[in-house]
Amino acid sequence: MPWYIECAQDDCRTRHCADYRGHNCERCGGLLEVRCELTGLNGAGLRATWIERRLSNLPLDGSGVWRFRELVNFFDDPGSVISLAEGRTPLLEAPRAGHWAGGVRLSVKHQGANPTGSFKDLGMTAAITRAVALGVPVVACASTGNTSSSMAAYAARAGLKALVFVPAGKISAAKLAQAIDLGAFIIELGENFDQAFDLVRKASADLGLYLVNSVNPFRIEGQKTLAIELLEQRNWSPPDYIVVPGGNLGNVSAIAKGLRELRELRLVDKVPRLVVIQSAGADAFYRLISTGAQELVPVMQPETEATAIRIGSPANWRKARRALIETQGLCESVTDAEIFDAKRALTVDGIGCEPASAATLAGIRKLCAAGRIGAGADVVAVLTGHQLKDPDYVIRHAGEIECGRRVQVKPEAGALRRAVERVLKASA
Numbered sequence: 001m002p003w004y005i006e007c008a009q010d011d012c013r014t015r016h017c018a019d020y021r022g023h024n025c026e027r028c029g030g031l032l033e034v035r036c037e038l039t040g041l042n043g044a045g046l047r048a049t050w051i052e053r054r055l056s057n058l059p060l061d062g063s064g065v066w067r068f069r070e071l072v073n074f075f076d077d078p079g080s081v082i083s084l085a086e087g088r089t090p091l092l093e094a095p096r097a098g099h100w101a102g103g104v105r106l107s108v109k110h111q112g113a114n115p116t117g118s119f120k121d122l123g124m125t126a127a128i129t130r131a132v133a134l135g136v137p138v139v140a141c142a143s144t145g146n147t148s149s150s151m152a153a154y155a156a157r158a159g160l161k162a163l164v165f166v167p168a169g170k171i172s173a174a175k176l177a178q179a180i181d182l183g184a185f186i187i188e189l190g191e192n193f194d195q196a197f198d199l200v201r202k203a204s205a206d207l208g209l210y211l212v213n214s215v216n217p218f219r220i221e222g223q224k225t226l227a228i229e230l231l232e233q234r235n236w237s238p239p240d241y242i243v244v245p246g247g248n249l250g251n252v253s254a255i256a257k258g259l260r261e262l263r264e265l266r267l268v269d270k271v272p273r274l275v276v277i278q279s280a281g282a283d284a285f286y287r288l289i290s291t292g293a294q295e296l297v298p299v300m301q302p303e304t305e306a307t308a309i310r311i312g313s314p315a316n317w318r319k320a321r322r323a324l325i326e327t328q329g330l331c332e333s334v335t336d337a338e339i340f341d342a343k344r345a346l347t348v349d350g351i352g353c354e355p356a357s358a359a360t361l362a363g364i365r366k367l368c369a370a371g372r373i374g375a376g377a378d379v380v381a382v383l384t385g386h387q388l389k390d391p392d393y394v395i396r397h398a399g400e401i402e403c404g405r406r407v408q409v410k411p412e413a414g415a416l417r418r419a420v421e422r423v424l425k426a427s428a
């Protein structure tokens with residue numbers, strides 16, 4: 001077998017059999033990791049193969065996850081892969097936003113371009129492909145919204161039942177609508193993600209549900225390809241920093257794993273520093289890192305308008321801490337007001353995203369102001385979700401955004417002329 005499942009704790013590393021369905025080590029209870037056999041793989045050869053596949057019309061080659069299948073190799077035949085052509089997301093320069101943040105050379109890797117509009121699709125194609133191989137009938141997740149939309153899509157494609165647990169009234173209407181539209185069953189419970197997650201985690205073993213939250217190690221395998229695709233887009237020249245918002249901390253853990261494997265294969269010679277940005281109302285990981293504490297202390301009542309990262313007790317904190325240690329990474333916490341300003345700054349480059357994604361730029365600005373990121377640094381912000389994921393947020397803030405840009409006039413020529421003349425005189 002070219003892959004196996006292993007405990008992710010360095011002082012344990014117990015191997016588990018390949019069809020193990022749990023998400024915790026049987027010996028120490030820690031999270032698990034899929035290990036991909038790298039011996040025998042040749043870095044230069046892989047680069048050439050991966051580029052060649054860009055010209056291919058095979059469905060597997062059209063996926064930004066499975067195009068890198070030498071490193072995502074836990075499937076038997078290509079026909080068994082459940083894909084919606086995820087990944088292959090753009091890397092866009094954002095010069096005005098970079099200037100605003102403190103004079104960095106900024107580009108954004110926009111995960112909103114995924115099939116259901118967030119990076120969760122990278123992980124979900126992998127987890128659902130694994131669920132099919134295991135022959136499970138029902139997949140389940142707790143969600144702040146995007147995991148449920150993504151799971152609903154991939155489960156539908158695989159012909160599996162999908163069961164979503166979400167905090168009642170706490171996820172955006174757009175995300176809920178996606179999950180409903182794609183045929184998921186929805187159970188609303190609790191005040192926040194953490195409650196829903198805690199319940200579904202305990203129930204999944206008893207009730208025979210296959211859990212596809214980011215504690216599922218196959219999710220991480222799909223998501224690690226973000227790092228591979230990004231480096232390929234940069235002709236294998238690493239940036240100084242890769243910045244991600246931190247919720248349950250699966251994404252940063254996955255990117256770190258991707259970078260680790262690229263370095264082992266000598267596909268990069270330098271590893272970028274990973275930066276996690278949390279929202280001030282849900283910043284348990286930031287407190288852990290900034291105080292140097294040994295154990296995470298959960299935030300009991302997480303609160304932030306960036307609902308995708310409204311998580312008080314991030315499950316992947318140990319993996320994420322390792323990611324920061326390994327890459328000499330940074331962590332910062334930003335307020336909702338700072339996130340709002342950053343989201344506005346991105347729109348000046350024509351880039352929309354959901355609030356949690358804009359936390360990255362808010363964090364970069366704060367780290368620049370503190371001198372922890374230098375002017376001129378080469379920075380990639382991972383924008384995790386699509387602009388249309390949270391229209392309620394924009395409407396709530398409409399007064400601050402429109403500033404006289406939106407007017408209603410009588411449907412007659414004179415009024416229209418006056419309105420247009422006002423626009424012509426206004427500054428951009």
Ligand SMILES: *Cc1c(COP(=O)(O)O)cnc(C)c1O
Pocket residue numbers: 118119120146147214245246247248249250251252308309354356357384385
């Ligand atoms: C899930 C999500 C996050 C948080 O990612 P984690 O892996 O849980 O840290 C951030 N932004 C968006 C848009 C998300 O959907």
Ligand SMILES: [Zn+2]
Pocket residue numbers: 007008009012013014025026027028029030
């Ligand atoms: Zn263990």
